[in-house]
Amino acid sequence: MTAYIIDKALLRSDNKEKSLLIQDNVIREIKDSLARFPYIRMDVAGFRMEAAHVMLDLSIPIDAGVQVMKDYFIKHFLNSGCSTLITAFSIQYEFQCKSEFKKMEQALLMSPIDYVIGIKIPIEKLSLNLIRFCNRNKLPIIFVCMKDDSHLSQLPWGWIREAMFPYQPILSPVIDSMLSEEEKSLLIKKWQKIMQVEKIPHLSNELPEHQPLEDSHLKKIGLYPKRGKLHVGGEVSYNLYQTNRKVEDQNNFFYDKKRLAIMVHKGELIKVNQHICFKEGFGEKLLIKRPSLFV
Known part of the structure; x- marks a missing residue:
C-alpha cells in the first residue's frame, strides 16, 4: 500500500x-x-x-492529426489545470449519430485527460429516436443549437420528456453567435420558460467554454x-x-x-x-x- x-x-x-x-x-x-x-x-x-478543473470544448480538432490534437490539449487544458473535458460530436442528420459518435470516441483515445461525450444538434433535429440513441449510449448531455424560437415552440415536448426516461440526458442551449445580446436574452428566457413548464431536464443558460464549470453544472451533468x-x-x-x-x-x-x-x-x-x-x-x-x- x-x-x-x-x-x-x-x-x-x-x-x-x-x-x-x-x-x-x-x-x-x-x-x-x-x-x-x-x-x-x-x-x-x-x-x-x-x-482539478472540468471544462467544456465543443470544437476539438479531431480531424487535424495527432500533433495538432496534442498541442491543442496542452494549450487549452493541461496548461489550465483541466483534468476532465466535456465535448460533443455534431450532426446535421439523424443517420449520422452512430458514425460521428464512433469517430469522436476513436479520436479521444489519445486524450491525456478524462472526458465526457455529448451530442450537438440543431434544435429541429431533436427527435424521439435521437433521445433513445443518447439513452442507449449513455450520452448525458445534448447541446441544442438555436437561431430563433420557431422550433422551440413547435417540438412535441411531452413525447420528448417521456422518451428521456429513465436516463434523462440534459438539454443545454447553444445560441447563435450572430444574434444580438437582446435577441439572445429573449431566446434564453423563452427556453427557460418552456423547459420549466414541460419539466425537461435542462441547463438554464449556455455553458462557458475553456473555463472551469461550476458545481451546479457538474451536478446537472452527473459529474459531481x-x-x-x-x-x-x-x-x-x-x-x-x-x-x-x-x-x-x-x-x-x-x-x-x-x-x-x-x-x-x-x-x-x-x-x-x-x-x-x-x-x-x-x-x-x-x-x-x-x-x-x-x-
Missing part, C-alpha cells in the same frame, strides 16, 4: 489549512491535522489547493462529486497555485492560470511550472450512470 500525507494545504473551498491522507491514489482522510500518522509528508505551505471536489473517497486530481496565503479573487480563473504551479491527475504529475508531461491515452471516457443524480 502506497501512502503519504499532503500537509498544510490551503483549500480554496473553505480557505483553511487541511491535511490529506492519500492511500493508493485515493483520498482517505481530510482533517485539520494528521500528526498521528507516520507517513511521508508533502508540505505544500505557500500554495493554494483545489480540485466525482469531479470538481476534493473529498474523502475521491481521486487524487488537484491543482496547486502560488499564493500569499490568502484567497485572491476567488472567481478570477485567468488570474489563477498564470500562477498554476502543479497539476496532478489521478496521482500523476502532469504539470510542474512550465513543464508538461503529456501522457497519451491516460484519459478515460467517463460513464455517467444518471445525469442530475445529485440535484
Whole structure:
C-alpha cells in the first residue's frame, strides 16, 4: 500500500489549512491535522489547493492529426489545470449519430485527460429516436443549437420528456453567435420558460467554454462529486497555485492560470511550472450512470 500525507494545504473551498491522507491514489482522510500518522509528508505551505478543473470544448480538432490534437490539449487544458473535458460530436442528420459518435470516441483515445461525450444538434433535429440513441449510449448531455424560437415552440415536448426516461440526458442551449445580446436574452428566457413548464431536464443558460464549470453544472451533468471536489473517497486530481496565503479573487480563473504551479491527475504529475508531461491515452471516457443524480 502506497501512502503519504499532503500537509498544510490551503483549500480554496473553505480557505483553511487541511491535511490529506492519500492511500493508493485515493483520498482517505481530510482533517485539520494528521500528526498521528507516520507517513511521508508533502508540505505544500505557500500554495493554494483545489480540485482539478472540468471544462467544456465543443470544437476539438479531431480531424487535424495527432500533433495538432496534442498541442491543442496542452494549450487549452493541461496548461489550465483541466483534468476532465466535456465535448460533443455534431450532426446535421439523424443517420449520422452512430458514425460521428464512433469517430469522436476513436479520436479521444489519445486524450491525456478524462472526458465526457455529448451530442450537438440543431434544435429541429431533436427527435424521439435521437433521445433513445443518447439513452442507449449513455450520452448525458445534448447541446441544442438555436437561431430563433420557431422550433422551440413547435417540438412535441411531452413525447420528448417521456422518451428521456429513465436516463434523462440534459438539454443545454447553444445560441447563435450572430444574434444580438437582446435577441439572445429573449431566446434564453423563452427556453427557460418552456423547459420549466414541460419539466425537461435542462441547463438554464449556455455553458462557458475553456473555463472551469461550476458545481451546479457538474451536478446537472452527473459529474459531481466525482469531479470538481476534493473529498474523502475521491481521486487524487488537484491543482496547486502560488499564493500569499490568502484567497485572491476567488472567481478570477485567468488570474489563477498564470500562477498554476502543479497539476496532478489521478496521482500523476502532469504539470510542474512550465513543464508538461503529456501522457497519451491516460484519459478515460467517463460513464455517467444518471445525469442530475445529485440535484
